[in-house]
Amino acid sequence: MTRHALLPIFALLPVLVLVATAADPKPTAKVSVTPLPPDPIVPVKVDRPAKDFTQTLEGAVLVPSDEDSSKMVEVPLKATLEMVYVPGGEFLMGSPDGESGRADNEGPQHKVTVRPFWMAKYETTWDQVDIWWKNAGLPNRIEVEPKNSGVKVKPDAITRPTNPFVDETYGHNRGGKPAISFSHHSAMMFCHWLRLNTKLPYRLPTEAEWEYACRAGSTGPYGFDEKAGKLDDYAWSLKNSPTKTKRDGTTHEVGTKKPNKFGLYDMHGNVAEWTLDQYDPKWYAKCAADKLALCPVNLPTEKKWSHVARGGSWTDDAPLLRSAARTVSDVDWMSEDPQFPRSIWWLTERDYVGFRVCLPTDEYPALVGLKPKMLKKGQ
Amino acid sequence: MENVSGLISPFFIDNWFPIPLPFKEGSNMANITRRDALAVGATAATLAAVGPVHAAGGDKIKVGLIGCGGRGGGAIGDSLRADPSIVFHAAGDVFQDRAKRVVAGQKEAFGERVDVGDRVFGGLDAFQKVIDSGANLIILATPPGFRPTHLEAAVKAGKHIFCEKPVAVDAPGIRKVLEVAKLAKEKKLSIVAGTQRRHQQGYIDTIKRIQDGAIGDITALRCSWNNQGIWFNPRQEGDSDIVYQIKNWYHFLWLCGDHITEQHVHNLDVCNWIMGTHPVRAVGIGGRAFRKQGDPNAVGNIYDHFAVEYQYANGVPMYSYCAHLPNISNDVSELAIGTKGQSQVNAYQIKGEKVHGRDPISAYVQEHKDLIQSIKDSKPYEELTTVAHSTMTAILGRMAVYSGEVLSWDDALADDHSTMPADLTLDMKHPISGTPYPTTYHVTRKPKGPKKK
Numbered sequence: 001m002t003r004h005a006l007l008p009i010f011a012l013l014p015v016l017v018l019v020a021t022a023a024d025p026k027p028t029a030k031v032s033v034t035p036l037p038p039d040p041i042v043p044v045k046v047d048r049p050a051k052d053f054t055q056t057l058e059g060a061v062l063v064p065s066d067e068d069s070s071k072m073v074e075v076p077l078k079a080t081l082e083m084v085y086v087p088g089g090e091f092l093m094g095s096p097d098g099e100s101g102r103a104d105n106e107g108p109q110h111k112v113t114v115r116p117f118w119m120a121k122y123e124t125t126w127d128q129v130d131i132w133w134k135n136a137g138l139p140n141r142i143e144v145e146p147k148n149s150g151v152k153v154k155p156d157a158i159t160r161p162t163n164p165f166v167d168e169t170y171g172h173n174r175g176g177k178p179a180i181s182f183s184h185h186s187a188m189m190f191c192h193w194l195r196l197n198t199k200l201p202y203r204l205p206t207e208a209e210w211e212y213a214c215r216a217g218s219t220g221p222y223g224f225d226e227k228a229g230k231l232d233d234y235a236w237s238l239k240n241s242p243t244k245t246k247r248d249g250t251t252h253e254v255g256t257k258k259p260n261k262f263g264l265y266d267m268h269g270n271v272a273e274w275t276l277d278q279y280d281p282k283w284y285a286k287c288a289a290d291k292l293a294l295c296p297v298n299l300p301t302e303k304k305w306s307h308v309a310r311g312g313s314w315t316d317d318a319p320l321l322r323s324a325a326r327t328v329s330d331v332d333w334m335s336e337d338p339q340f341p342r343s344i345w346w347l348t349e350r351d352y353v354g355f356r357v358c359l360p361t362d363e364y365p366a367l368v369g370l371k372p373k374m375l376k377k378g379q
Numbered sequence: 380m381e382n383v384s385g386l387i388s389p390f391f392i393d394n395w396f397p398i399p400l401p402f403k404e405g406s407n408m409a410n411i412t413r414r415d416a417l418a419v420g421a422t423a424a425t426l427a428a429v430g431p432v433h434a435a436g437g438d439k440i441k442v443g444l445i446g447c448g449g450r451g452g453g454a455i456g457d458s459l460r461a462d463p464s465i466v467f468h469a470a471g472d473v474f475q476d477r478a479k480r481v482v483a484g485q486k487e488a489f490g491e492r493v494d495v496g497d498r499v500f501g502g503l504d505a506f507q508k509v510i511d512s513g514a515n516l517i518i519l520a521t522p523p524g525f526r527p528t529h530l531e532a533a534v535k536a537g538k539h540i541f542c543e544k545p546v547a548v549d550a551p552g553i554r555k556v557l558e559v560a561k562l563a564k565e566k567k568l569s570i571v572a573g574t575q576r577r578h579q580q581g582y583i584d585t586i587k588r589i590q591d592g593a594i595g596d597i598t599a600l601r602c603s604w605n606n607q608g609i610w611f612n613p614r615q616e617g618d619s620d621i622v623y624q625i626k627n628w629y630h631f632l633w634l635c636g637d638h639i640t641e642q643h644v645h646n647l648d649v650c651n652w653i654m655g656t657h658p659v660r661a662v663g664i665g666g667r668a669f670r671k672q673g674d675p676n677a678v679g680n681i682y683d684h685f686a687v688e689y690q691y692a693n694g695v696p697m698y699s700y701c702a703h704l705p706n707i708s709n710d711v712s713e714l715a716i717g718t719k720g721q722s723q724v725n726a727y728q729i730k731g732e733k734v735h736g737r738d739p740i741s742a743y744v745q746e747h748k749d750l751i752q753s754i755k756d757s758k759p760y761e762e763l764t765t766v767a768h769s770t771m772t773a774i775l776g777r778m779a780v781y782s783g784e785v786l787s788w789d790d791a792l793a794d795d796h797s798t799m800p801a802d803l804t805l806d807m808k809h810p811i812s813g814t815p816y817p818t819t820y821h822v823t824r825k826p827k828g829p830k831k832k
Contacts, residue, residue, distance in 0.1 A: 061706065062705060063705065063706060072669075072705070134706070142610050146612050146613050147610075147612045147626070149613070149615070162610070163606060163607035163608065163609065164606070164709070165606070165711075166606070166709060166711045167606075167708075167709035167710060167711055168709060169709070171726065245731075247731055247732065247733070248733045335741040335743075335744075336741055336742075336743065337453070338449075338450055338453045338454075338457075338575075338743050339449035339450060339452065339453045340449060340451075340452030340453040340455075340456050340481070340484060340485075341449075341452070341484060342453075349737065377484070378484060378487060378488060379456070379488060
């Protein structure tokens with residue numbers, strides 16, 4: 001096993017000794033602090049042909065050396081991220097009053113325009129996300145902000161999640177299975193790390209972009225022609241996700257059902273997908289009243305709760321898999337975290353929440369300079 | 380003798396347990412469930428009022444928190460969430476700023492129910508000040524090394540207690556806790572001891588079914604807590620040995636008890652719960668492979684992996700694994716194997732079928748609800764003895780691994796090696812000896828008298 005020079009430069013810097021800037025009224029102390037990666041710099045407009053492309057993700061994980069198990073060496077990790085070009089357009093966001101299984105927060109329907117963007121063909125997999133959260137070159141927050149050191153870093157400092165107490169896959173396996181259990185902040189930070197490494201403005205899709213991509217032109221409850229296909233052909237749901245060994249259902253490898261007309265897989269079911277927006281029950285009414293037509297987004301704040309996950313999951317029946325259905329996160333999504341303040345990285349027992357990333361062609365003004373805002377504080 | 384489990388253990392020595400097998404059908408069960416042990420709701424009204432603290436309904440229960448780290452902060456929040464009668468009354472930590480921080484954080488979430496005033500204490504004696512502050516209910520959430528001392532002080536003062544697991548880190552500590560548990564019973568105090576699975580409806584229902592015979596007779600158990608490593612805080616200028624060790628308590632045996640005790644006790648407790656008793660012997664292997672290497676004064680002296688084979692008095696083996704290893708597959712689970720099938724207990728599965736869905740309420744809150752209800756109903760609920768036995772199960776496994784011996788429960792429990800420094804002060808020197816291994820570590824045994832003829 002040899003060392004590989006695939007890590008970003010910052011990973012190879014020696015550990016710096018910084019003099020802590022005191023936030024506590026304690027005497028300052030010399031503490032060794034792991035250096036942070038620089039802030040990502042990304043363009044507002046992406047100069048790429050209007051077609052699908054594949055992004056390569058690289059990193060390294062630390063493992064014990066074969067020659068000397070007390071030494072850790074870096075082993076490269078590699079994965080691909082397939083991006084599908086979604087042409088811009090206009091659609092009616094939300095569901096009509098009469099739609100079966102509809103919830104009140106799906107209306108009023110309002111007209112929305114979205115610019116062209118690339119959407120990940122699949123839900124983010126463990127193979128992809130592991131390159132970030134097991135990355136040998138990235139510190140976690142504890143390493144850059146040691147307890148009692150007085151050192152404080154910005155919430156958008158690129159770090160990776162601390163280790164979870166329990167199996168973060170909840171027995172659903174890794175590899176090409178969709179990544180689960182990550183908080184909205186984690187998903188935001190994964191995108192921020194992508195921005196650093198690709199120099200492209202990757203982010204979570206807004207709710208509007210997500211629904212537009214899911215509908216793929218359909219105005220019915222689902223993003224496919226219901227005369228030609230059945231939900232079971234497109235989605236892993238409570239009904240069809242059980243396997244011989246997982247008789248109560250489970251996540252499935254991404255891309256094992258039919259894609260929609262844009263070529264996107266698993267928009268319905270498998271795992272519910274984080275969108276960028278902070279949840280506000282009155283948001284749709286505001287969009288409709290103010291005629292906020294160009295990709296309205298309720299900007300994410302430093303508040304941990306709530307955000308919207310879309311598409312339903314393997315734990316849901318058909319109504320929650322509809323294009324307009326919104327699953328809203330709340331404090332219960334971390335109720336099994338025994339610590340205070342609770343983690344900003346890991347949901348507990350939410351083994352049905354994942355995400356996928358998107359890439360705007362021409363970023364909306366409100367989203368230029370987007371960064372994670374969460375600090376470890378409270379519930 | 381046959382290996383009743385049907386499993387081949389990687390380090391199984393044929394017939395190393397001289398215990399006759401098989402056991403009798405149904406003999407391995409003790410049907411104690413939360414519902415049986417607790418009076419809930421109307422039934423409690425008929426019971427005589429015996430609680431020493433809580434008076435008429437509507438009164439507030441004042442909680443004093445001892446230990447204001449992440450778990451202490453979590454526990455007081457869970458307690459406040461569990462019942463509207465709870466008031467956060469006092470807080471103490473060796474480091475007073477930690478106590479202040481927890482109070483401020485809870486104030487933000489719970490407002491007026493945080494009524495701490497100036498009852499925020501620091502120093503090694505902060506625990507006594509919290510106990511003496513007029514609180515009715517004490518939460519003990521310091522590093523476990525302090526637990527026996529704090530339990531003793533709180534029970535002597537007649538307080539109801541929520542204490543975190545584990546309840547001790549060595550055999551002398553366990554012996555003290557077992558005495559304290561007896562005293563608590565005499566004083567009719569309620570104690571819940573942080574093994575929240577015992578308050579988790581899915582576990583309660585699943586284990587009830589196992590005990591009712593759903594998978595036949597138990598032939599073997601397997602449990603594990605394998606995951607990645609944990610945090611480490613750098614030493615700051617001016618930190619004394621003790622301050623540094625407390626800030627990195629997880630890495631020091633005298634404070635933590637090693638990860639088999641601190642963490643894996645949960646899974647061992649589930650196995651003991653299923654069996655209705657504790658094991659009588661253990662043998663195992665383990666080591667420190669991937670934690671920071673170097674001077675134990677800097678890096679600590681605990682292991683990062685254990686594999687222990689226990690045996691219960693009726694011959695049933697329990698295979699236990701725990702690890703903090705980089706990139707290991709996370710596995711926190713309990714499996715029960717019976718003559719008629721298996722139960723993946725943590726998944727609430729029996730013979731592959733789920734017998735219980737997602738718990739409607741977090742067990743971390745439920746354990747406080749159960750405690751508070753028992754106080755309100757004046758029906759003492761004492762969990763300390765059980766959890767002391769589960770903690771001792773972990774300590775037994777650790778001692779077997781450290782010493783390399785096939786070790787009996789009785790010998791382990793009689794061990795005289797106390798890990799707590801004598802006459803502890805915050806500024807004292809406290810050199811740490813290296814990680815214990817067979818040949819450097821010995822179980823202390825009293826010399827045996829001559830055999831009677």
